[in-house]
Amino acid sequence: MDSDPRLLVVAADDALIGPLCEGLDQLGWPTMTARTLNAAELVLSDLSVDAAVVDARGLDGQDAVARLRAAAAPRYLPILMVGSSQAEGRDVDLMMSSPPHPAQAALRLEQLTRAGIAEEEFRLRQATFAAHGVTLNAPDLGETPLQILTAGAADRRFLAMANALAAAGAEVVAAPTPYTAFDYLHERAFDAAVLWGGQDQAPALSIASGMKRNTRLYHIPLILYLRGTAEVELADLFRRGFADVAAAETPEDETAERVLALARNHRRRQAIRRALDSVRGSDLMDSATGLFTRDLFASHLARVAEGARSRNRALSVCVLRVSESEPVVQSRGGGWLDRAMPQIGAMVSRLVRVEDTAARLGPELFALILPATGAVAARLAAERISAVIACTAFDAGKDRSPFVVEFDVGVAEMQQGETPAAVLERASADLPRP
Incomplete structure (x- = not known):
């Protein structure tokens, strides 16, 4: 394909x-x-x-x-x-x-394309649940204005952009420092964050880095608004997680409209995520993690594969297995790894994209369906999920050091004429040998 x-x-x-x-x-x-x-x-x-x-x-x-x-x-x-x-x-x-910049255009085009794919996936998910007797309600966008966080020192251009956002109907919350920015981020939900790249871009980069390490803040679109025309490596900024970078000469109204476009897309995707999460307590789902069970995963994989073929799009499956590290082995003895699984499952569900499907296939085995995604991009997505989870320490009991969980990753992209079961089997076979 x-x-x-x-x-x-x-x-x-x-x-x-x-x-x-x-x-x-x-x-x-x-x-x-x-x-x-x-x-x-x-x-x-x-x-x-x-x-x-x-x-x-x-x-x-x-x-x-x-x-x-x-x-x-x-x-x-x-x-x-x-x-x-x-x-x-x-x-x-x-x-x-x-x-x-080409890297900027590629990122925004990818975001726009993924938004369309998320809408398609929601309809497929509705059909899968309906086939099992469960109704998946339409996404609820809410009635509150778009919530935009602006973080950085008060500068004329930055304030003008914030005023343009407010004039367009958004609710803007200003944070003068990274500390106050994170206070706001932990207190309320935002649809986008605009960071001011003044003479010193370190505060903006610090906020971006912190947000990308947090599973709750991970998907909030970040926009860097540059103050001057100093040389910047745009490709590096996009690798750091910025969804957009506005140059100093960009009109404030245009920057505001780009921010609002990202915010609207994020709110829609979050509404779809909430609608999908509404069935996590269903008997169809894994009781401990709220993820798809093996049977439900197989049923939905067949439906997504059929959709991928009809649209001539790629489809990849990833398998994530808890790595056999010494701390993990020790944590099994007292049941501490089992106790950590609900939190690990919740982290997996938050870290995948809206259009991706996460399942628990076994006690320490997870799987992902990634529509419109090739094998290389799928591996990167799975490894990012593993890296973020590896930053979390789990309780190992009294007088014992907390342990971390890493994953072995297997990936397979569906080939022409391949069955859904075969692609899942190839992804499992791609796992490193224990």
């Missing part, structure tokens, strides 16, 4: 977004270019394109978005429009006045 994402570029020439397309090609987003909307519609009718990048110059933004979406239907097409103002193409997923 072809697991490479495909990106449609709609541009009359390469002057504005040609370099962006070259960078996206190098980052694993192969591009196809259509010089007119008519040509783009033909491409969309023939190929399963994951997303589109549109040069807005000379186009009617609203008309372009409507035509591209109609041509791609029934599959949802995320659209990034470059060279447009906020007044144009209001139905577009993301607008930027100038071409972003």
